Amino acid sequence: MRPLATADAAVRIESDEWYRISTGDAVPDAPDRTTRSYGTLDLFEGDVFVNTGTTARDIDIDIEEWSVEPPLRIDDSDGFAEVVEISVSFETARLRIFAANGSQKLALDLEGGAGTYRLRLHSQYLDIRHKRHLLRLWPASMTQEWTYQLDHDRQPVERPDRTTETFEVTMTADQANIVRTEVRAMAALEIQNGDIDDIVEDCQQIRAVIESHDVSTGQLPVALTARQWKVTLATLEHPGSLASDPVRAEAMRRIRDEIVSQIGHHLPPGRVYGL
Structure with missing residues (x-):
């Protein structure tokens, strides 16, 4: 070429x-x-x-x-x-x-x-x-x-492929609202830190998917790519996202467990945050 x-x-x-x-x-x-x-x-x-x-x-x-x-x-x-x-x-x-x-x-x-x-x-x-x-x-x-980040050879590091297939997780409207709030907070934090792990775009896409649903009532079928689900899990597990309110912290843990139980077997190994 x-x-x-x-x-x-x-x-x-x-x-x-x-x-x-x-x-x-x-x-x-x-x-x-x-x-x-x-x-x-x-x-x-x-x-x-x-x-x-x-x-x-x-x-x-x-x-x-x-x-x-x-x-x-x-x-x-x-x-x-x-x-x-x-x-x-x-x-x-x-x-x-x-x-x-x-x-x-x-x-x-x-x-x-x-x-x-x-x-x-x-x-x-x-x-x-x-x-x-x-x-x-x-x-x-x-x-x-x-x-771009540069590797030890001072060559640019490829950005992740965000065009892979999606996997669906069913969650309640309250759970979807918690995810939406947490990824918005994570995106704001990472913008301040320079987004060295390249997750801000994923956070924005996760929010857009959730906001495309009616998040006021009922169950929501949320379809995200494997990378987006890994960013969601990293956000829910990140120390800066741990709520001081024990009730909210427990709700975040339950969302995390629910995601893993439904589509965890589709998620590849490796981290997307704090590499």
């Missing part, structure tokens, strides 16, 4: 510490930097600003357009300082890169045309003042920004 199109450029970064990926036809005006955040990839006025850091002054930029999601790992690399993704919509079938002074440094006609793409940045230090940025993009629906 190879990219559809490629382009490259060398960009000299002065004191601004960023370059701009333009998504439209017009030459962009200089931004008001006081309104910008300073993540590595930052959406502003429809364009993507790439923060290059305070020390790097020379950036070698390689752009690759793919028809489908490209491999995450790049095994012939010495490893990366960061790998991060963002969703971006292109109004025109062209990607252009501008330096902070407004000069165009690179242009790539998109074989896939205008539309929504996923943009992945592999950032690598060549020395303290010199970086390589490999930017890969492919057609994909909008989803949350994501910064």
Whole structure:
């Protein structure tokens, strides 16, 4: 599998510490930097600003357009300082890169045309003042920004497959409400901690499934994937989720036992939290 199109450029970064990926036809005006955040990839006025850091002054930029999601790992690399993704919509079938002074440094006609793409940045230090940025993009629906964990080889760790079959557990409306409340609290906690175990998206999906039912009365058939059930169990067992109210703590234990009794044999070994 190879990219559809490629382009490259060398960009000299002065004191601004960023370059701009333009998504439209017009030459962009200089931004008001006081309104910008300073993540590595930052959406502003429809364009993507790439923060290059305070020390790097020379950036070698390689752009690759793919028809489908490209491999995450790049095994012939010495490893990366960061790998991060963002969703971006292109109004025109062209990607252009501008330096902070407004000069165009690179242009790539998109074989896939205008539309929504996923943009992945592999950032690598060549020395303290010199970086390589490999930017890969492919057609994909909008989803949350994501910064990958890196393994001991400084390669990005694959995100879990969330498209597997579902398994149904029947629980009461009260039990479903407890699960919904606990996964919402767990998601808020993990957002603060950086979501290093990649469970916030699962918590949001669990809530969405429960909220798609009428949780006011009766029995609910809740269908989740194996991973989502493991996240549910981890949430119910997490020390931070243990209720000080003995009645609620016992209710959480019973929910946990009920889940295990109904579909525990479908759940693979291994943890999803605190790896």
